[in-house]
Amino acid sequence: MTNLSIVEALGQIAREKNVDREMVVQTLKDALVSAAKRRYGNTENYFAEVDPQTGAMEVAAHMRVVEEVEEPSAEFSLEDALEIDASAQIGSIVVKKLNFADFGRNAIQTAKQILIQRVREAEREHIYEEFIGRVGIIESGTVQQISHGDIVLNLGRAEAAIPYREQIRRERYRQGDAVRGYIYEVLKSSRGPQVLLSRTHPEFLRKLFSTEVPEIAEGIVQIHGVAREPGERAKIAVSTSDERVDPVGACVGVKGSRVQTVVRELSGERIDIVPWIDEPQIFIERALSPANVSRVITDNRRKHAVVLVDEDQLSLAIGKSGQNSRLAVQLTGWGLDIITDSQYQERRAKQEGIQQLLRKIPGVSELIALSLTTSGFDSIRSVSEATIELLRTVPGLEDEDASRKIRTTAENFLAEHGPDVDKVEDPVVTAVEVKENGSPENTKDDSHSSEGLT
Known part of the structure; x- marks a missing residue:
C-alpha cells in the first residue's frame, strides 16, 4: 500500500465511523507496536510513528547496549550496536528501525484486528455519547x-x-x-x-404536543401534567400566562387538526385537554370531566379529596372500569374518593359516631377525636393496639409522650369497662375509593380505612 493510500484510508475510516482522525492514527501506532511485539518479543521498547499528512510509517526498537545480552528483544551487544551507531557504548540506547516485511502474516493480522477493534470501540463510545445526550x-x-x-x-x-x-x-x-x-x-x-x-411513556405524549403546538414549543402554553392509559385514553393539563391565548384551543387546533395529529400517532388514543389551575378543588373538578362535580372537599395534609357527585354522574365520574377516575388521580396527584351526597351524609353520621366513641377515652378532646377518626382509627381498641410511630402521625399527637399516654389510657379504659364499650352504630355506606395506580372498588365505611373522611 502506498503512502497516499494510507492517508486516504485513515481519512475514510474517520469519516465512515465518525471518529476522530487523530484517534485513528494513534490506534494505528498501537497496532503496529503490538505487531512488533508479536514478531520480536513482548517487551516495552517498541515505538511507532505515523505521519497523517504523508502516510509514512516507521516502527523502531530502542535497544540498550550491554556487555552480555540476556534479553535479545531489548538488548544489543556493543558489537551489534556499533554497526548501527558508531558512537554507541555500554549503557547507551540505540534505535533500531524494523522492517515491515519481517513482521510476518500473523503479526500483521494482529495489527489489523487491533485497529478494527479499537475503531469499533471508539465508534460505539461516540454513538453512546451522542444518544445519551438525546434522552428525552x-x-x-x-x-x-x-x-x-x-x-x-x-x-x-x-x-x-x-x-x-x-x-x-x-x-x-x-x-x-x-x-x-x-x-x-x-x-x-x-x-x-x-x-x-x-x-x-407520559413524556411521549408531552413531546408530541410540543412538536404539533408551536405555542408549547415557544413556552406560551405550558403542560402541567400528563396522565395516560396508552392506546385508550389520556388527559393533559395546560395553562398559559398570556391572557390572549386559549391554552386548550391552541392544543386542539383549527377543527381539531393538532390534537387529531397526536391521536393518529397514538393509534386513536382519546385525549382530554384540561385547563390547569392552582386551586385543587377546581382542578379536580376539571380533571373528572366530562362528569359534573357538585363539591370537592380536600384534605391538604393527606393530599386526598372527597368528590361529591349526583347519582346520575357517579358512573360517568368513575368511567369505564374506573378509567376516568384513575386518570384524574394521575393528573392531579390527589387521592380521590368519589361518592354521592347521600353516601357522604351517611359517612358523616358514622364519623360522628366514631368521634363520640373515641371521646370516651379519658383526656381525648373533640379535636383529637376528629384527628384520630380522619387518620383511620375507628375504635378504642385500634388506638390501644397502635404503634407509637403510627399515633405520632395523627395531628396533635406528634409528641411521643402524648402518643404513649393516649395509648396507655385506651388500654386501661378497655381493661376497666370491657370490650362491649367499644361499639358504635355502623350504617352501611357504599363508596367508590380511587387510589393512584389502582382500580376503584366498592368499600364499606366499616373498614379500618378512613381515607376521604372530613
Missing part, C-alpha cells in the same frame, strides 16, 4: 425485526429497541414500517449502545 426526545426509526415481542429499529447509525412493555398493545408492525418513540434510556453493552424507546 422523540426519535424515528425503521422496523428491522420483531424479537421476543420487542421491536428492533434502525436509527441510521445505531439500533434501538421498543421493549414489549413500552408498546401500545393494539399496534402491530411489520418490517420496514416507520416508527417514532420517546428515548427514555441508553444502555452500554458488549454489542454497543442500546437505545430504548417508549410509546407508552
Whole structure:
C-alpha cells in the first residue's frame, strides 16, 4: 500500500465511523507496536510513528547496549550496536528501525484486528455519547425485526429497541414500517449502545404536543401534567400566562387538526385537554370531566379529596372500569374518593359516631377525636393496639409522650369497662375509593380505612 493510500484510508475510516482522525492514527501506532511485539518479543521498547499528512510509517526498537545480552528483544551487544551507531557504548540506547516485511502474516493480522477493534470501540463510545445526550426526545426509526415481542429499529447509525412493555398493545408492525418513540434510556453493552424507546411513556405524549403546538414549543402554553392509559385514553393539563391565548384551543387546533395529529400517532388514543389551575378543588373538578362535580372537599395534609357527585354522574365520574377516575388521580396527584351526597351524609353520621366513641377515652378532646377518626382509627381498641410511630402521625399527637399516654389510657379504659364499650352504630355506606395506580372498588365505611373522611 502506498503512502497516499494510507492517508486516504485513515481519512475514510474517520469519516465512515465518525471518529476522530487523530484517534485513528494513534490506534494505528498501537497496532503496529503490538505487531512488533508479536514478531520480536513482548517487551516495552517498541515505538511507532505515523505521519497523517504523508502516510509514512516507521516502527523502531530502542535497544540498550550491554556487555552480555540476556534479553535479545531489548538488548544489543556493543558489537551489534556499533554497526548501527558508531558512537554507541555500554549503557547507551540505540534505535533500531524494523522492517515491515519481517513482521510476518500473523503479526500483521494482529495489527489489523487491533485497529478494527479499537475503531469499533471508539465508534460505539461516540454513538453512546451522542444518544445519551438525546434522552428525552422523540426519535424515528425503521422496523428491522420483531424479537421476543420487542421491536428492533434502525436509527441510521445505531439500533434501538421498543421493549414489549413500552408498546401500545393494539399496534402491530411489520418490517420496514416507520416508527417514532420517546428515548427514555441508553444502555452500554458488549454489542454497543442500546437505545430504548417508549410509546407508552407520559413524556411521549408531552413531546408530541410540543412538536404539533408551536405555542408549547415557544413556552406560551405550558403542560402541567400528563396522565395516560396508552392506546385508550389520556388527559393533559395546560395553562398559559398570556391572557390572549386559549391554552386548550391552541392544543386542539383549527377543527381539531393538532390534537387529531397526536391521536393518529397514538393509534386513536382519546385525549382530554384540561385547563390547569392552582386551586385543587377546581382542578379536580376539571380533571373528572366530562362528569359534573357538585363539591370537592380536600384534605391538604393527606393530599386526598372527597368528590361529591349526583347519582346520575357517579358512573360517568368513575368511567369505564374506573378509567376516568384513575386518570384524574394521575393528573392531579390527589387521592380521590368519589361518592354521592347521600353516601357522604351517611359517612358523616358514622364519623360522628366514631368521634363520640373515641371521646370516651379519658383526656381525648373533640379535636383529637376528629384527628384520630380522619387518620383511620375507628375504635378504642385500634388506638390501644397502635404503634407509637403510627399515633405520632395523627395531628396533635406528634409528641411521643402524648402518643404513649393516649395509648396507655385506651388500654386501661378497655381493661376497666370491657370490650362491649367499644361499639358504635355502623350504617352501611357504599363508596367508590380511587387510589393512584389502582382500580376503584366498592368499600364499606366499616373498614379500618378512613381515607376521604372530613
